[in-house]
Amino acid sequence: MDVRIGVTQAPREISIELGDDADRADLKARIEAALSGAxxxxAITDKRGNESFVPSAKIAYVELGSQEGGRSIGFGS
Structure with missing residues (x-):
């Protein structure tokens, strides 16, 4: 699953690739808590074990990718 986080006053977004076993409901609850000010x-841990911390006040948007996470490259269906 891919997560993209837009940060205010930053030209690029933060892109984090989570493992296939990531709990989407838990991640969504943590995102909602951060956006509500709770x-x-x-804090998000990627599939390699690296941790990313983003201050809640600086989050512009969060985009959650699909659970499958299979990006296709090239020709195919």
Whole structure:
């Protein structure tokens, strides 16, 4: 699953690739807590174990990709 986070006053977004076993409901709850102000920081661990921390006040948007996570490259259906 891919997560893209837009940060205010930053030209690029943060892109994080999560493992296939990532809990979408838990991640969505943590994102909602960060956007509502209940949490000061949104922390996400990618599939390699790297942790990313984004201050809640700087989050412009969060986009969750599909659960399958299979990006296709080239020709095919």
């Amino acid at each position: 949490s000061d920081v949104l």
